[in-house]
Amino acid sequence: MEDLSLHILDIALNSIEAGATEVSIRIEEDREKNLLSITIRDNGRGMDKDTLKRLLDPFFTTKGKKTGLGIPLLAQAARETEGDITVESSPENGTVVKATFALNHIDRKPLGDLVSTLMSLIGGNPEVDITFEYRKDKNSYNFSTKNIRKELNGIPLNLPEVWHLIREELREGLKKIKRKEAKMKKKVLVIDDEAIVRVSCQRVLEPEGYEVKVTSRGDEALRLMEEEKYDIVLTDLKMPDMDGLEVLKEIKRRWPDIQVIIITGYGTISTAVQAIKLGAYDYIEKPFTPEDILNVVKRAMEDR
Numbered sequence: 001m002e003d004l005s006l007h008i009l010d011i012a013l014n015s016i017e018a019g020a021t022e023v024s025i026r027i028e029e030d031r032e033k034n035l036l037s038i039t040i041r042d043n044g045r046g047m048d049k050d051t052l053k054r055l056l057d058p059f060f061t062t063k064g065k066k067t068g069l070g071i072p073l074l075a076q077a078a079r080e081t082e083g084d085i086t087v088e089s090s091p092e093n094g095t096v097v098k099a100t101f102a103l104n105h106i107d108r109k110p111l112g113d114l115v116s117t118l119m120s121l122i123g124g125n126p127e128v129d130i131t132f133e134y135r136k137d138k139n140s141y142n143f144s145t146k147n148i149r150k151e152l153n154g155i156p157l158n159l160p161e162v163w164h165l166i167r168e169e170l171r172e173g174l175k176k177i178k179r180k181e182a183k184m185k186k187k188v189l190v191i192d193d194e195a196i197v198r199v200s201c202q203r204v205l206e207p208e209g210y211e212v213k214v215t216s217r218g219d220e221a222l223r224l225m226e227e228e229k230y231d232i233v234l235t236d237l238k239m240p241d242m243d244g245l246e247v248l249k250e251i252k253r254r255w256p257d258i259q260v261i262i263i264t265g266y267g268t269i270s271t272a273v274q275a276i277k278l279g280a281y282d283y284i285e286k287p288f289t290p291e292d293i294l295n296v297v298k299r300a301m302e303d304r
């Protein structure tokens with residue numbers, strides 16, 4: 001399975017097969033914590049302790065076939081990213097399956113087509129109520145078939161006209177999150193002991209809508225990053241207190257999601273190459289033009 005959407009579909013189908021009348025799907029992306037979590041909750045018949053114990057066994061199923069792969073495959077996808085899966089279940093309270101992933105892990109599967117997943121769930125099970133919450137950092141989108149059902153006076157959700165309307169609503173909702181994200185001011189931190197570099201970065205980036213903070217010291221930069229979240233850091237390599245490579249290593253260790261761009265002077269190109277190997281996004285050479293700075297920052301934002 002290539003996309004997490006397909007795993008979500010599988011787990012939600014387990015819920016429906018277990019007689020659930022309500023299934024809630026919650027996806028949360030938290031860049032600061034480098035965490036993606038997917039939680040699927042149902043009010044179905046739940047599982048007894050024995051079933052729960054055997055859930056991760058691919059040859060365990062209660063559906064009269066050879067394998068039961070839904071949960072083991074989701075667990076595998078999560079663990080490949082150093083994440084994990086938890087399942088809580090009881091006959092009284094139904095089931096909660098929660099999978100966590102390291103958001104920026106190289107092996108993390110993409111979410112894929114969430115709208116299609118939700119639409120096939122709704123289309124195939126129009127009597128089940130589906131709740132969907134998607135949270136991306138501070139922005140979120142909520143959807144529930146319950147709200148739609150209220151307005152429909154008994155018209156089934158899988159009637160083609162209704163189904164298309166729901167699909168549009170979901171598409172629009174997810175797009176809105178993307179738009180909101182794009183509008184939020186991106187924060188850039190510039191670390192360079194030369195005042196001219198700090199000032200020119202500010203002059204170029206601020207009119208383009210970036211919020212720019214500057215500092216001449218690496219240790220000060222790390223302190224600033226503890227206080228607030230930055231999207232991009234531009235750092236010099238040679239500085240009197242803390243070396244640029246050390247700053248880079250520390251940033252990548254603590255905030256792997258921040259894009260770091262190296263500013264190099266004469267004679268430090270080989271160090272810049274080393275920096276790329278340590279996880280820097282790219283480097284620019286001094287002296288640079290306003291376009292150089294702007295282009296690399298834009299690219300770094302887009303490639304995140």
Ligand SMILES: Nc1ncnc2c1ncn2[C@@H]1O[C@H](COP(=O)(O)OP(=O)(O)OP(=O)(O)O)[C@@H](O)[C@H]1O
Nearest residue numbers: 014015018046061062063067068069070071072095
């Ligand atoms: N939400 C749930 N409520 C009640 N029982 C569940 C739930 N999810 C899973 N189970 C139980 O756990 C078993 C294993 O689930 P899993 O998704 O791994 O495999 P499966 O559904 O049996 O087969 P597959 O997913 O490969 O079609 C199921 O057969 C079912 O007994």
Ligand SMILES: [Mg+2]
Nearest residue numbers: 010014070071
């Ligand atoms: Mg299954």
